[in-house]
Amino acid sequence: MDMRVFDLFKVGIGPSSSHTVGPMLAARRFLHESGALADTKGVTVELFGSLALTGAGHATDRAILLGLSGELPDRIEPETIESKLAVIAASKTVRLLGRHPVPFDVERDLIWHRQLSLPGHPNGMRFTLALNDGTLHQRVFYSTGGGLIHAEDEVGTTDAGPPRTLPFPFDDMATLLAHGRGSGLSIAQMLRANECVHADNDALDAGLDRIWDVMSACIERALSRQGELPGGLNVRRRAAALWQAARDDAPGLPHDAIHKVSLYAMAVNEENAAGGRVVTAPTNGAAGIVPAVLRYYAVDCRPADPANGIRDFLLAASAVGMLCKRNASISGAEVGCQGEVGVACAMAAAGLAAALGGTNDQIETAAEIGIEHHLGMTCDPIGGLVQIPCIERNGMGAVKAITAASLALSGDGMHHVSLDQVIETMRQTGADMQAKYKETSLGGLAVHVISVNHAAC
Secondary structure (H helix, E strand, O other): OOOOHHHHOOEEEOOOHHHHHHHHHHHHHHHHHHOOHHHEEEEEEEEEHHHHHHOOOOOHHHHHHHHHOOOOOOOOOHHHHHHHHHHHHHHOEEEEOOOEEEEOOHHHHEEEEOOOOOOOOOEEEEEEEEEOOOOEEEEEEEEEEOOEEEEHHHOOOOOOOOOOOOOOOOOOHHHHHHHHHHHOOOHHHHHHHHHOOOOOHHHHHHHHHHHHHHHHHHHHHHOOOOOEOOOOOOOEOOHHHHHHHHHHOOOOOOOHHHHHHHHHHHHHHHHHHOOOEEEOOOOOOOOOHHHHHHHHHHHHOOOOOHHHHHHHHHHHHHHHHHHHHHHOOOOHHHHOHHHOHHHHHHHHHHHHHHHOOOOHHHHHHHHHHHHHOOOOOOEOOHHHOOOOOHHHHHHHHHHHHHHHHHHHHOOOOOOOOOHHHHHHHHHHHHHHOOHHHEOOOOOOHHHHHHHHHHHHO
C-alpha cells in the first residue's frame, strides 16, 4: 500500500472533505488536464448521488465554482471566498483557472441529479467543456472521502512510473504487526521509514509539524468565536462559551480534562461547519477528534518530549487510517458515519497509545476498540449540513478515543477481535446499510427531526 500520511492529513476548508475539498480539486484538475481552455466557450458540471442530495448544505456548488476558478483548498483564504463567489454571481461568468472567462449560470450550468448515481462511487461528478468547434470534452470524477479523488478512467490502473519499494509494505494490520516483531520497531518508526521513501526525515517532520500547527490554530481560533453557524438551522456555536466557563470554574473537577477534550473537538467542527480552515483527519466531518486528543496529549499528559510524541501520534494514527481507507472506506456516503467518526476515533486512540509508549499490540487494540463501538453509525445530517449531529459526535468520539487508549494501555495487547476483523465488519456493515442512511439526508435524524418540527408549526 503506497498511501502517504499526507493523503489522510490534508489542509483544507470546511464543511466537507468529500463534498467540498474533493469537488474543488476535481474541478481544477479537470481544467488543468483538458488542454482546451483557449477553445472553450462554456462549461457544465453535473452532480450525482450524495453530492447532489447533500451538496447544497455541504457547499459543493461553491467549491465547484472556486475549483473552476483555479483555487486550491489548502491555499485559499476562507475570508476571501464570499467576495470571489459574489463576483461570479454578479457577472454570470467564471474565469477558468483564473484566466479564460466563459459564461456560467449556476441555475443552468450546475445540474443536480438527485435521483441518479454513477457506478463508481456515491460521490460522482461529470464535467463538460463545450468547445468552439461544436465538440464536447467530458470527464467523470469521484470524491472518495478525505479529499481524495480519482477520475473514472483511472479505476484499476496503476501509476505509470516504477512502483516504490517500501521497507515495511502492509495491506493489513497483521502484516504490520509481523514487521514490528521482526524488526523490533514501533508502528510509528515503520511508518516513518516508509515515508522516508518519499522525503527525508527533516521534510517529514516539517510536514507533520505543519499539520499539528494548523490543527492547533484551528482549536484556538474556534474557542474564541461565537454566533450562529450558516445554513439556516440557527445552530449556535457553543464551544467558546463552554470553554470559558470551564476555565472560570474553580476548583476543577476530576473529569474536567475530558470535558475540555470534547470542547476542543466540537470547536474544530464548528469551525469546519462555518467553512473555516481545518485538517482532514481523515475527513472534515470528523476533523475534530484527532486534534482534540492530540491537544489532550500535549497539555494534560505532560509529555517529556511533546514534539516527537505528536509526530509519533500522527504516524501511528495514519497507519490505522490507511488500513480503513484501503480495506473499507472513510466516506460517509459509502459506509455511513462509522467510516468517518469511527475511523477518526480509532486513529486518535492508536495515536494516543503510541505517543504514551504503548506496544504495537496495545496500539492495535486501541484502534480496534475505537472502531468497534462506532459500528453501524449512520450518516444522517439534518438539512444536509455538517452540524447536527456531526459537531457533538466529534466531541463524543474524542472522549471514546481516550477511553479506548486507556483500556488498551491497561492490558497486554491480547484481545478477541482484531483490527483487521473490525475493519472488514465495518465494510460489510456499510454495504448492508440502506442508502438513505449514508449521507443523503433521506433518513434518520435528517428526516425525523425535520418532520417533527414541521408538524409542530
